[in-house]
Amino acid sequence: xRANFILSEVWIGLRRNLTMTIAVIVTVAVGMAMFxxxxxxxxxxNTMKDFWxxxxxxxxxxxxxxxxxxxxxxxxxxxxxxxALQERLKSTPGVTEVIYEGQEAAYRRFQENQAVEKTxxxxxRVEDMPTSFRVKLANPDNSDVVVKAAEGQPGVSSVxxxxxxxxxxxxxxxxxxxxxxxxxxxxxxxxxxxIANTVRLSAYNRRRETAIMRLVGASxxxxxxxxxxxxxxxxxxxxVVSSVMLIVAKIVIFDxxxxxxxxxxxxxxxxxxxxxxxxxxxxVLICVLASFVTLRRYLRV
Amino acid sequence: xxxFDNVTKVYANQNRPALDHVSVDIDKSEFVFLxxxxxxxxxxxxxxxxxxxxPNSGTIHVAGKDLSRLSxxxxxxxxxxxxxxxxxxxxxxxxNVYENVAFALEVIGKPRRFIRKVVPEVIELVGLEGKxxxxxxxxxxxxxxxxxxxxAFVNRPMILLADEPTGNIDPATSIGIMxxxxxxxxxxxxxxxATHDAAIVDSMRKRVVELEDGKIVRDQSRGVYGQAY
Numbered sequence: 001x002r003a004n005f006i007l008s009e010v011w012i013g014l015r016r017n018l019t020m021t022i023a024v025i026v027t028v029a030v031g032m033a034m035f036x037x038x039x040x041x042x043x044x045x046n047t048m049k050d051f052w053x054x055x056x057x058x059x060x061x062x063x064x065x066x067x068x069x070x071x072x073x074x075x076x077x078x079x080x081x082x083x084a085l086q087e088r089l090k091s092t093p094g095v096t097e098v099i100y101e102g103q104e105a106a107y108r109r110f111q112e113n114q115a116v117e118k119t120x121x122x123x124x125r126v127e128d129m130p131t132s133f134r135v136k137l138a139n140p141d142n143s144d145v146v147v148k149a150a151e152g153q154p155g156v157s158s159v160x161x162x163x164x165x166x167x168x169x170x171x172x173x174x175x176x177x178x179x180x181x182x183x184x185x186x187x188x189x190x191x192x193x194x195i196a197n198t199v200r201l202s203a204y205n206r207r208r209e210t211a212i213m214r215l216v217g218a219s220x221x222x223x224x225x226x227x228x229x230x231x232x233x234x235x236x237x238x239x240v241v242s243s244v245m246l247i248v249a250k251i252v253i254f255d256x257x258x259x260x261x262x263x264x265x266x267x268x269x270x271x272x273x274x275x276x277x278x279x280x281x282x283x284v285l286i287c288v289l290a291s292f293v294t295l296r297r298y299l300r301v
Numbered sequence: 302x303x304x305f306d307n308v309t310k311v312y313a314n315q316n317r318p319a320l321d322h323v324s325v326d327i328d329k330s331e332f333v334f335l336x337x338x339x340x341x342x343x344x345x346x347x348x349x350x351x352x353x354x355x356p357n358s359g360t361i362h363v364a365g366k367d368l369s370r371l372s373x374x375x376x377x378x379x380x381x382x383x384x385x386x387x388x389x390x391x392x393x394x395x396x397n398v399y400e401n402v403a404f405a406l407e408v409i410g411k412p413r414r415f416i417r418k419v420v421p422e423v424i425e426l427v428g429l430e431g432k433x434x435x436x437x438x439x440x441x442x443x444x445x446x447x448x449x450x451x452x453a454f455v456n457r458p459m460i461l462l463a464d465e466p467t468g469n470i471d472p473a474t475s476i477g478i479m480x481x482x483x484x485x486x487x488x489x490x491x492x493x494x495a496t497h498d499a500a501i502v503d504s505m506r507k508r509v510v511e512l513e514d515g516k517i518v519r520d521q522s523r524g525v526y527g528q529a530y
Contacts, residue, residue, distance in 0.1 A: 005408075216381065220374075
């Protein structure tokens with residue numbers, strides 16, 4: 001192998017179709033950046049799920065004297081029913097803790113909640129507050145079981161599964177992730193076609209050289225390597241540009257997003273690093289494969 | 302060195318065979334003229350030796366190897382032992398004489414030290430000393446063909462195939478080209494030259510194989526081009 005001979009061939013090839021090379025670099029960069037953003041959203045959703053799963057609980061609200069709920073029939077829950085309900089909740093599989101929250105405690109929490117409008121806080125009295133059980137779970141996926149166990153029991157006014165709220169939010173993130181991946185696939189297809197075209201042009205530009213190389217008995221590796229390396233270098237440069245895009249995305253989008261939502265689950269730099277590595281490797285592989293497959297068609301050896 | 306046994310080649314979409322049951326033996330360090338009108342199968346004969354085409358039937362041995370059993374992977378190694386010269390020279394216009402000759406060695410991975418040593422030698426052998434740094438466009442047709450011959454011979458092949466090497470060159474210059482071919486032949490290299498040039502064939506007095514419609518119609522040692530032309 002004469003490394004500098006092959007490198008000079010690669011350099012000549014890249015310079016000869018500079019515009020095509022730039023087009024390849026740009027599409028690979030955008031495609032890989034979208035792919036990386038998809039990976040980042042995926043990582044973000046996972047860390048957020050871990051964070052929230054510890055906090056998912058089911059609230060079981062009990063009837064009070066003035067309860068407007070039809071299931072209560074205007075009657076407050078009796079102390080016997082409270083004990084029965086607590087036993088029932090405790091014996092439900094997957095439940096780790098059942099905490100009773102009386103009207104006083106609920107009122108205090110309500111008053112502390114700054115999100116509630118001030119006038120509403122002022123007119124609400126202790127008697128208006130519901131009593132509830134807050135049920136903590138070992139595995140948040142089992143929350144439906146708890147909901148089923150509590151619903152329809154005597155003295156139960158309503159059951160609220162916190163998970164339903166989170167599911168909406170995660171659903172939004174999931175579709176963002178899907179959109180990023182879909183966009184990545186489209187752009188990757190475009191870059192594959194561009195690479196194929198570039199290699200074809202390159203093979204045509206150098207048909208004299210390759211014809212002579214075949215004639216004097218150069219091995220297939222020697223003939224094909226410069227073309228494949230052209231694709232590889234374009235892919236690598238595109239990958240580096242996409243890494244910069246991902247770093248910017250982390251700082252500008254993800255960090256701000258977290259500051260806004262105050263979610264306490266920071267996207268770590270090592271996650272960004274692995275997303276960059278993943279998209280870099282994918283970019284180079286796609287370019288090399290696309291070059292190689294095109295060569296088989298346009299460079300008969 | 303080259304052995305054709307009952308070789309037939311029919312190109313796709315053609316009824317008439319380009320070579321029709323051809324059997325011929327060419328020994329080591331022989332000089333053979335391949336003559337015949339256009340379309341008589343001369344080029345096909347040369348392409349078969351290089352394994353650029355495969356015969357439909359019959360066997361071909363080159364340098365002791367059965368080409369039908371030679372894997373595609375090993376074809377480059379076969380071609381390293383065969384030099385080729387064409388009517389249209391096929392030089393690289395953006396490389397000078399030295400670089401054009403060196404290219405043939407670079408692409409088969411020869412070390413630079415070796416290239417620096419042998420390229421000037423072969424440039425001298427073809428009579429282009431002092432012109433190593435000229436570009437092809439600065440050279441006459443005859444000189445360009447000498448560069449092509451230097452490139453074909455620089456790896457010391459066992460066989461040199463020449464497909465109408467004097468086809469684009471005037472008769473006076475052709476004599477010089479033939480002298481170089483003769484010099485190469487004297488180093489022990491087998492030379493097969495396809496040509497239309499009756500004057501050259503007549504003057505060289507070498508073996509002549511005549512093809513017509515894909516068949517060998519004449520094979521004589523120390524022959525002439527023939528009466529028909």
